[in-house]
Amino acid sequence: KAGVTQTPRYLIKTRGQQVTLSCSPISGHRSVSWYQQTPGQGLQFLFEYFSETQRNKGNFPGRFSGRQFSNSRSEMNVSTLELGDSALYLCASSLVRGAAGEETQYFGPGTRLLVL
Amino acid sequence: AQSVAQPEDQVNVAEGNPLTVKCTYSVSGNPYLFWYVQYPNRGLQFLLKYITGDNLVKGSYGFEAEFNKSQTSFHLKKPSALVSDSALYFCAVRVGGSQGNLIFGKGTKLSVKP
Numbered sequence: 001k002a003g004v005t006q007t008p009r010y011l012i013k014t015r016g017q018q019v020t021l022s023c024s025p026i027s028g029h030r031s032v033s034w035y036q037q038t039p040g041q042g043l044q045f046l047f048e049y050f051s052e053t054q055r056n057k058g059n060f061p062g063r064f065s066g067r068q069f070s071n072s073r074s075e076m077n078v079s080t081l082e083l084g085d086s087a088l089y090l091c092a093s094s095l096v097r098g099a100a101g102e103e104t105q106y107f108g109p110g111t112r113l114l115v116l
Numbered sequence: 117a118q119s120v121a122q123p124e125d126q127v128n129v130a131e132g133n134p135l136t137v138k139c140t141y142s143v144s145g146n147p148y149l150f151w152y153v154q155y156p157n158r159g160l161q162f163l164l165k166y167i168t169g170d171n172l173v174k175g176s177y178g179f180e181a182e183f184n185k186s187q188t189s190f191h192l193k194k195p196s197a198l199v200s201d202s203a204l205y206f207c208a209v210r211v212g213g214s215q216g217n218l219i220f221g222k223g224t225k226l227s228v229k230p
């Protein structure tokens with residue numbers, strides 16, 4: 001079974017631009033979460049989508065947004081890029097069985113974004 | 117506030133020796149605890165998890181972790197370290213119930229020398 005895929009793997013943008021990152025979850029997985037990893041702040045939760053609905057959101061400004069499509073693929077968008085947005089953006093998918101079930105999150109390789 | 121702490125930024129071990137990477141947590145209710153490993157320029161790989169049941173959890177690549185409720189710890193262990201185990205290790209706790217998001221520790225860099 002193919003793992004979580006993220007595109008692009010590397011991206012260079014300038015301040016003020018916007019960027020869209022894509023994540024394709026493991027087949028059958030319906031939940032997709034996004035995380036930002038930086039040397040200073042470590043791994044921080046951005047948001048989670050399940051069945052095209054945002055279910056959880058981390059403490060990030062409104063410039064960070066996302067969506068999920070009917071095939072469970074997800075995109076995240078960052079508008080008006082700042083230097084501090086330079087980071088590794090990780091996507092994780094999980095198979096949600098139900099309210100009583102806990103599911104492991106499987107991570108993609110990440111998209112490394114550099115803002116100049 | 118719910119949190120995870122990894123008190124050591126780096127752990128150095130000689131190949132063949134046992135290794136321990138420490139993790140403590142602070143959560144309300146029953147914790148869902150995880151260990152992930154990150155190799156350079158790679159995403160996170162799942163190692164193991166504790167949900168309930170036996171306090172000793174076995175995972176991938178010969179790793180295991182011991183859940184200690186009284187000490188609120190979830191230390192990662194391996195009986196005999198390999199040079200290839202050198203990587204960044206993250207402890208995480210799921211908050212907000214069984215389907216909440218993950219909160220990660222800062223990570224511990226494990227260095228195994230031949």
